[in-house]
Amino acid sequence: MAIYIHQIKNWPNLLWNEQEFISLLSEVRNLQGKLMGKVELLGFELKDEANLETLIQDVIQTSKIEGEILNPELVRSSIATRLGLEYPGLGYSDRNVDGIVELMLDATQNDNKTLTDDRLFGWHASLFPSGRSGIHKIEVANWRSGAMQVVSGGMGREIVHYEAPKAEQLASEMKQFIDWYNDDENLESLLKAAVAHLWFITIHPFNDGNGRIARAITDMQLSKSDGVNRRFYSMSTEINNQKKSYYAILERTQKGDLDITEWILWFLECLKNSILNSSTIVDKVVKKHQFWVKNAKLISNKRQQKVLNMLMDNFEGNLNTGKWAKITKTSTDTALRDITDLVNKGILIKASSGGRSTHYILNDPLK
Numbered sequence: 201m202a203i204y205i206h207q208i209k210n211w212p213n214l215l216w217n218e219q220e221f222i223s224l225l226s227e228v229r230n231l232q233g234k235l236m237g238k239v240e241l242l243g244f245e246l247k248d249e250a251n252l253e254t255l256i257q258d259v260i261q262t263s264k265i266e267g268e269i270l271n272p273e274l275v276r277s278s279i280a281t282r283l284g285l286e287y288p289g290l291g292y293s294d295r296n297v298d299g300i301v302e303l304m305l306d307a308t309q310n311d312n313k314t315l316t317d318d319r320l321f322g323w324h325a326s327l328f329p330s331g332r333s334g335i336h337k338i339e340v341a342n343w344r345s346g347a348m349q350v351v352s353g354g355m356g357r358e359i360v361h362y363e364a365p366k367a368e369q370l371a372s373e374m375k376q377f378i379d380w381y382n383d384d385e386n387l388e389s390l391l392k393a394a395v396a397h398l399w400f401i402t403i404h405p406f407n408d409g410n411g412r413i414a415r416a417i418t419d420m421q422l423s424k425s426d427g428v429n430r431r432f433y434s435m436s437t438e439i440n441n442q443k444k445s446y447y448a449i450l451e452r453t454q455k456g457d458l459d460i461t462e463w464i465l466w467f468l469e470c471l472k473n474s475i476l477n478s479s480t481i482v483d484k485v486v487k488k489h490q491f492w493v494k495n496a497k498l499i500s501n502k503r504q505q506k507v508l509n510m511l512m513d514n515f516e517g518n519l520n521t522g523k524w525a526k527i528t529k530t531s532t533d534t535a536l537r538d539i540t541d542l543v544n545k546g547i548l549i550k551a552s553s554g555g556r557s558t559h560y561i562l563n564d565p566l567k
Contacts, residue, residue: 205454206365206402212376214395216461224468228390231475232426238482239432248285250485251430253513255279257481259297259304262415262436265443270297276513279305299326300412307416308423308431315378315417320405323416327409338407343370348404361451364404373403381417389425393418394467395460402454415439422471433478438470446470488512498545503528504538508547511562518551518559 205211218225239247259275274294278301280286303323321341328340339345348364365373377399387395401414415436423429439446445466453463491512499505507527511519524535539560542548549563 203455204363204402205456205458206373208458210458212380212399213458214399215459216391216464217459220461221465221468224465224472225388225390228468228472228475231472232390235432235475235478235482236426236428238479242482242486246485246489247430248283249488250432250482252276252279252283252285253481253485254431254434254478255301255304255308257434258419258431258436259300261434261440262304262412263300265415265436265440265446266411268296270300272513272516273510275301283309295329299329302326303412303416304419307420309429311429313420313424314382315420317374317378320374320413323413324406324409327412333408343367343374343405344407346407348407350404361447362404362454364402370403370405374405377403381421389421390468390471391464393421393425393471394464396421397467398450398453398460398463401450432482433474434481435471435474438474438477441473442470484512495545495547498547500541501538503530503534504542507538508542508562518557519561520559 239250242250256272256275256279259279260270260272263270271294274297278293278298282301282305303326306319306323325341328338331337331340345367347366349360350362350364351358351360353359380399381392381396384392397414397418400417401410404410406413418435419431422435423431426432449463449466453460456462488509495508499508503524507519507524510527517523521532521535521539524530524539525532528535528538530538539548543550543560546563548560551559551561
């Protein structure tokens with residue numbers, strides 16, 4: 201029978217060898233400082249835009265890790281509305297999207313960075329507004345009352361990767377974790393994010409949603425470390441990029457001893473990559489701003505403004521007159537006039553494929 205880390209006598213007195221990752225920690229700290237310095241030069245409006253883009257990625261990717269695919273435009277609309285940013289929206293919302301958005305905003309944009317049972321229960325209720333995970337009814341806004349195993353494989357071929365603490369232990373396990381999270385100010389902030397993620401996911405206190413809440417706790421701690429209530433890099437995006445190794449390192453650590461050095465090394469490498477990749481978001485925001493500085497006076501109506509913004513964000517598929525008409529709720533004749541106007545002004549160009557596949561792209565918007 202497997203022995204899990206939480207069954208070891210001195211749990212949760214986790215150990216690590218700082219010499220193994222001291223240089224990596226210093227490198228990540230340096231990158232974090234450089235990014236915050238770069239962001240400070242953006243100005244208030246562009247900071248808001250970079251924060252919005254990062255939050256969109258965070259919400260989409262933390263859900264994708266769990267196999268849930270969210271509509272990017274619904275996510276953008278939900279976040280923008282709650283942040284008070286100008287965005288036309290789609291005219292409707294999805295309570296599952298709104299739930300994960302509310303969770304992530306509370307974790308990262310709120311000045312209050314403390315954890316409580318009630319706050320975690322609120323996050324859990326936001327994730328499962330119908331009281332169900334898929335078609336299955338689950339316990340919502342309370343610690344689970346039954347056993348919890350992480351299992352893969354089909355019926356009859358199940359592989360148990362991990363078994364969490366028993367339900368009767370959860371109240372004391374979570375009290376210990378929450379007290380540590382709120383009170384331990386001596387641990388280096390980035391290390392605390394790594395330990396918090398592992399510790400919470402090891403307890404696995406809910407029937408479902410433990411991964412998303414663990415990543416929200418991580419983002420909360422990282423926002424404390426950054427010293428700002430905004431996000432400019434997405435840890436969840438990098439975890440999703442490395443999902444296979446993420447689950448592998450969790451399994452090895454949870455079946456190992458109390459020395460979690462290997463986990464911390466993995467976490468810091470993942471964090472390093474997420475900060476390095478953040479330049480893509482910041483650069484995109486700056487280039488989008490430059491596009492509007494150059495072209496704002498050439499735009500004839502709000503329909504054009506809406507579609508051009510979508511093209512520079514997360515536009516799916518190809519832009520043709522039919523899709524333009526559907527997005528802007530106009531006729532295809534009006535859509536063609538809007539598009540032709542932008543083509544004549546050099547903002548859009550016709551893509552190389554013609555005929556029935558005729559579609560349009562931005563005319564080198566990054567120059």
